[in-house]
Amino acid sequence: MGKELAVLRLLLTNHRVPRLSKWLLAAALAYAVSPIDLIPDFIPVLGQADDVLIVAGLCWLAYRLIPREVISACRRETGLAP
Numbered sequence: 001m002g003k004e005l006a007v008l009r010l011l012l013t014n015h016r017v018p019r020l021s022k023w024l025l026a027a028a029l030a031y032a033v034s035p036i037d038l039i040p041d042f043i044p045v046l047g048q049a050d051d052v053l054i055v056a057g058l059c060w061l062a063y064r065l066i067p068r069e070v071i072s073a074c075r076r077e078t079g080l081a082p
Helices: 001-014 019-033 045-067 070-078
Strands: none
Touching: 001 019, 019 045, 045 070
């Protein structure tokens, strides 16, 4: 998990990553740590499910917009890819 966060940090600072992808990744990180949720966490299952779906969806969309060679280079730099 820590190395994947390092990849996200590298992607956010990489000049070859589109600006929209940086905004989406930043929004995903902000939503993940924010105490404000669309569905409160005290509601069983749905409270946690919205966090997972929104964060995963934003990351998925951001990764789709980033060139594969940039993602691969960042993963190699952190040791996640051979």
